[in-house]
Amino acid sequence: MQQKVEIQPILSMNSVEVLYDNVMLAIKGVSIQVPKGKMIALLGSNGAGKSTTLKAISGLLKAERGRVSRGEIKFEDTDITEMLAQKRVEMGICHVIEGRRVFEHLTPDENLTAAAPAGMSRSDLNGEKEKIYNYFPRLAERRNSLSGYLSGGEQQMLAIGRALVTQPSLLMLDEPSLGLAPFLVAEIFGILQKINQEQGMSVLLVEQNALAALEIVSEGYLIENGRVVMNASAEALKSNSDIQEFYLGGGEGTNFHNVKHYSRRKRWLS
Amino acid sequence: MDWVFLTELAINGALTGLLYSLFAIGLVLIYKASSVPNLAQGGLTMVGAYVVLALARDVGLPLWAAIPLAAVLMFGLGFGIERVALRRLAGRPVVMILMLTLGLDIFLRGTTLAIWGGTSRSMELGVSYEPLFLGDIFISRIHLVGAGVAIGLFVAFMLIFRSRTGIKLRAIADDYMASWSVGISVERGVGLSWALASVVAVAAGVIWGEIQGVDQALSLLLLKGLAVAVLGGLDSILGAVVAGIILGVVENVGADFLDPLVGGGSRELIVAAVLILTVMIRPHGLFGHHDIERV
Numbered sequence: 001m002q003q004k005v006e007i008q009p010i011l012s013m014n015s016v017e018v019l020y021d022n023v024m025l026a027i028k029g030v031s032i033q034v035p036k037g038k039m040i041a042l043l044g045s046n047g048a049g050k051s052t053t054l055k056a057i058s059g060l061l062k063a064e065r066g067r068v069s070r071g072e073i074k075f076e077d078t079d080i081t082e083m084l085a086q087k088r089v090e091m092g093i094c095h096v097i098e099g100r101r102v103f104e105h106l107t108p109d110e111n112l113t114a115a116a117p118a119g120m121s122r123s124d125l126n127g128e129k130e131k132i133y134n135y136f137p138r139l140a141e142r143r144n145s146l147s148g149y150l151s152g153g154e155q156q157m158l159a160i161g162r163a164l165v166t167q168p169s170l171l172m173l174d175e176p177s178l179g180l181a182p183f184l185v186a187e188i189f190g191i192l193q194k195i196n197q198e199q200g201m202s203v204l205l206v207e208q209n210a211l212a213a214l215e216i217v218s219e220g221y222l223i224e225n226g227r228v229v230m231n232a233s234a235e236a237l238k239s240n241s242d243i244q245e246f247y248l249g250g251g252e253g254t255n256f257h258n259v260k261h262y263s264r265r266k267r268w269l270s
Numbered sequence: 271m272d273w274v275f276l277t278e279l280a281i282n283g284a285l286t287g288l289l290y291s292l293f294a295i296g297l298v299l300i301y302k303a304s305s306v307p308n309l310a311q312g313g314l315t316m317v318g319a320y321v322v323l324a325l326a327r328d329v330g331l332p333l334w335a336a337i338p339l340a341a342v343l344m345f346g347l348g349f350g351i352e353r354v355a356l357r358r359l360a361g362r363p364v365v366m367i368l369m370l371t372l373g374l375d376i377f378l379r380g381t382t383l384a385i386w387g388g389t390s391r392s393m394e395l396g397v398s399y400e401p402l403f404l405g406d407i408f409i410s411r412i413h414l415v416g417a418g419v420a421i422g423l424f425v426a427f428m429l430i431f432r433s434r435t436g437i438k439l440r441a442i443a444d445d446y447m448a449s450w451s452v453g454i455s456v457e458r459g460v461g462l463s464w465a466l467a468s469v470v471a472v473a474a475g476v477i478w479g480e481i482q483g484v485d486q487a488l489s490l491l492l493l494k495g496l497a498v499a500v501l502g503g504l505d506s507i508l509g510a511v512v513a514g515i516i517l518g519v520v521e522n523v524g525a526d527f528l529d530p531l532v533g534g535g536s537r538e539l540i541v542a543a544v545l546i547l548t549v550m551i552r553p554h555g556l557f558g559h560h561d562i563e564r565v
Contacts, residue, residue, distance in 0.1 A: 060450055063361045089453025101448040103441045105559045113434055114441035115452035166452050 007035040010170055010202045011057065011093075016071035016081075018052050018061060026052040026066065027226040032204075034170065039196050039203040041213040041234070043247060044223035050206040051098055053223065054172050057204075058095035059085030075170070090117065094168035098175050100155040104148030108139050108158050111147055115165040125165070132161040135191050153184035160188070164195070171195075172204045177212055185209065189216050210247040214238050222247075229268045242266070278407045279522045285410070287518020288417035289477060293495040294502065294510040295423055296470035301504045302431070303439040303463030306364055309371040310351075312492030313378030314468050318344050319475030319484045320382050323391055333395065341472045348465030356464070357457055361446055379486050390483035393476060416477035423470060424511050430466075431507070439463060443505065497545040503558020513556055517544055 015029040027049040055061045133140035136157040177185040193216045207213035214234045222230035300308040325336035402409045430436045442459040502509025528536035554560040
């Protein structure tokens, strides 16, 4: 396990539980820390509670009748557990939700305008837009066509760009690689890394595509069944044989001819 | 064929149509910002007219002061409706919100009946009923005024929807969740759209109240307004204006041909036919967005 370094966390979540509809426990005591300026991945399979964790941080739980029933979430030393989603965006948390969800009937340019913070002047907004178009030149080409007709990759870029307009200090992305061709995933992840390095923006990345995610993050958490079951540096996770087998596909040299047939399971679950 | 008479029918039809547009713009405003057809727009229009009358008759203000003051009050009422009723329904299925607006319409009608009774009151705007002749064509002055108001509001809202606030409203209509995720206040946006629609309701209420008297029947404008809004495409203000003109002309000219054949009452039939055919042939209307499906 990696030693906790002295960098101050921008976000820390302490044994947070989330209840949906007052009955369904979706995450059960998740603790996560995002150090300032770092990229952290949240890995895990379907339904493990990754998206719920992000929604607890961004405050979007309320829209799905969920609530944090235990634990606390701190952002830059402020307790945000009960704060309105809108306030959290103002503080600098932006959540790129799953499935891209661009404003389809608006142009990319208008998508960016829609996300502009209330006090942002027109020239600041234009400067911000240019910066985003520089990161994503494909968007610049199509800035005045209807967003609903952009390709999946372009929509994902737009969703990220739209989040950047809110000037986040913590950017959270929910499965940005979903349904995209590998070269696009590489392109988008490359840009994320660039933004992280150039602007010092902290990133919390939820991914099922662990292989791609572990290439760009410095540290990862593994969530299963609503609990954090592993937390280590990206290198340690990559070389962990269980991770390799269950999340990275394969694992070195497991030759099934030589393996006795017994069912391997995720031992850390029980 | 009497061409002068036909032109007169068409022009007056178009003017009446613009008055439908005046009403339908309110529907479109709310649809554009929250994707809900507001079945209470008729009720709001009626309340708008009653509030103007209350300020003018019961309080004794001159009309030029009563109308703007009513607009301000109704602006507040629009926000209030969002705060009290709609906020807890945000994100729920549209059909629930639809039922809520229906309930609101009935509530508003009942309230006006309780306070002001059911007798028709006149608006007395002071627009002259002297006929206005354009060559040989007779034009009603109040219709001309109403059409002007409709076009004025149309221009104003076209500008508003290009502004940053307007873009945010359109974003809210597209996707509540995504709007929340980038810090757009969906609640305030929906409230604003109701407030603006309530202001439109005052304008429509004053003009229609002048034409047909102020009573609960004003809320029945909803049917024609809906036909216009659907034909134009529920989320297009330009659509509401164009569709209003089309419906007005078709209704006026068509009724002139059909009424002698069926013995009257064909106006309603024409409106109903337009509504049904639009939904069947072109569900997103003339200028409305269709759902984008990528394959």
